[in-house]
Amino acid sequence: MTTGTDILIIGGGIAGISAAARLSGEASVTVLEAEPTISYHSTGRTAAIYLKNYGNQTLRALNRASEPFFLEPEGVSDHSILSPRGELHFAHEDEVESLDAYLEGSDGMERITPREAVEMVPILREDLIVAAAYESAAQDIDVDRLLQGFARMVRSNKGQIVTNARVQTLTRENGEWVAETPAGTFKAPIVINAAGAWADAIATLAGVKTVGLVPKRRSGILLPAPEGYDITHWPLFITGAERWYGKPEAGKLMISPADEDPVEPHDAWPDDMVVAEGLHRFETATTVEVTRVEHSWAGLRNFVKDRSPVVGFAPDADGFFWLAGQGGYGIQTSPALSQLTADLCLGKSSPLPQNIISALNPERLFS
Known part of the structure; x- marks a missing residue:
């Protein structure tokens, strides 16, 4: 038929x-x-x-062009699909040019001090941060x-x-x-x-x-919330060159190595070495020692040239x-x-x- x-x-x-x-x-x-x-x-x-x-x-x-629909999703939901989060960019010495390039032509981003960045995400090492910026309009979907x-x-x-x-x-x-x-x-x-x-x-x-x-793998890692911190209202925080990023996720801390490894189309899974490298970069930039990974996963992001x-x-x-x-x-x-x-x-x-x-x-x- x-x-x-x-x-x-x-x-x-x-x-x-x-x-x-x-x-x-x-x-x-x-x-x-x-x-x-x-x-x-x-x-x-x-x-x-x-x-x-x-x-x-x-x-x-x-x-x-998508934002008005998220705010008033007629036919999909009776209220906004978005909720407040914020996004913090922080750059180490070798990432300042990357942060400057991201800020070029941006809308609604403001430069902040390293101290202000650490006030938003207290686990970051202030001594390594050279520049930072914040986007208050970033929201969870x-x-x-x-x-x-x-x-x-x-x-x-x-x-x-x-x-x-x-x-x-x-x-x-x-x-x-x-x-x-x-x-x-x-x-x-x-x-x-x-x-x-x-x-x-x-x-x-x-x-x-x-x-x-070209499909490219992107991995995610779920960690317990750092002990002694209420992470509920932390923004998404990302390095100036997007070498890794973190975000509160249902009471846990989601970390991504921000990997973009080209792969064939498949039901993606994380590579142990990529996960380990991402966690090392996270530990180097923060005061947190990772002792337990609760879950890890991967998906495919697909790009043309x-x-x-x-x-x-x-x-x-x-x-x-x-x-x-x-x-x-x-x-x-x-x-x-x-x-x-x-x-x-x-x-x-x-x-x-x-x-x-x-x-x-x-x-x-x-x-």
Whole structure:
């Protein structure tokens, strides 16, 4: 049996589910997710924070465009998806240039003294800090509420989310894309490739030119809260060159080595050596001795060569739409990118500036 729909979306992470939600009010939509549940890979393994100044200028524009939805997530939640956190950048002597580069063109960041930095995060070694800056507008994102709200929107609009539906073949027949999966055969005039680390593999299945996507592993480590400290209101704290960062997480302390090791698409797991190196950098910069790791994990952040997302119709295949390459910015840019995806697929104009739309267009990667 073949199920027909207006738009097929391959991938049930935040990119695919949010795009489906935006589209489902005006088109019939089916999401195909390879795993038993949505958000199995990167979406479920995120540091979950909204940073207005994170990323290149294209990403910063998308961050700004996403903020109004986070604050008033109509159809997803009855109150803001965000909650206060703050972000502290602190630079050792060899990281000052990196911090200066991050601050260039930033919005709402203020330079602070090393003493003020240590007052925010008392475990930091003040004698090593040469410069620091703080972004008060950085906020935690309730990723589960965001994702499940988008999923409810899809279902309330009669859209389908099909799990255990790994795409095995993808062909263009009589003006429609036909996807064969263990859960059945699905067809639609438009297919959206939101397959995360597997997006280039989906393109290869479809006979479409790939965009040079490189999955990169990012690890997380959960530690007990440092003894004697109430970490509840600590900001996210990150080194000037992003060599590691930390963040309170449900009463524990989450540390990431900020690794970006290129890997093949897979169900990622942490590398013991990377974890050890990250913890060493953490211990060197703080007064904490790590005696116990409660949990560690890894996810994949996916980049093309210019580190901007890839959003738009493929120049070499009718009805094949790219929604990929979000890097570590997929959650916080999902409101803007899902709306752009819906606008382009439905033939509507987008409120995003044309230079941002062009910076996302897959054609840029083939010129």
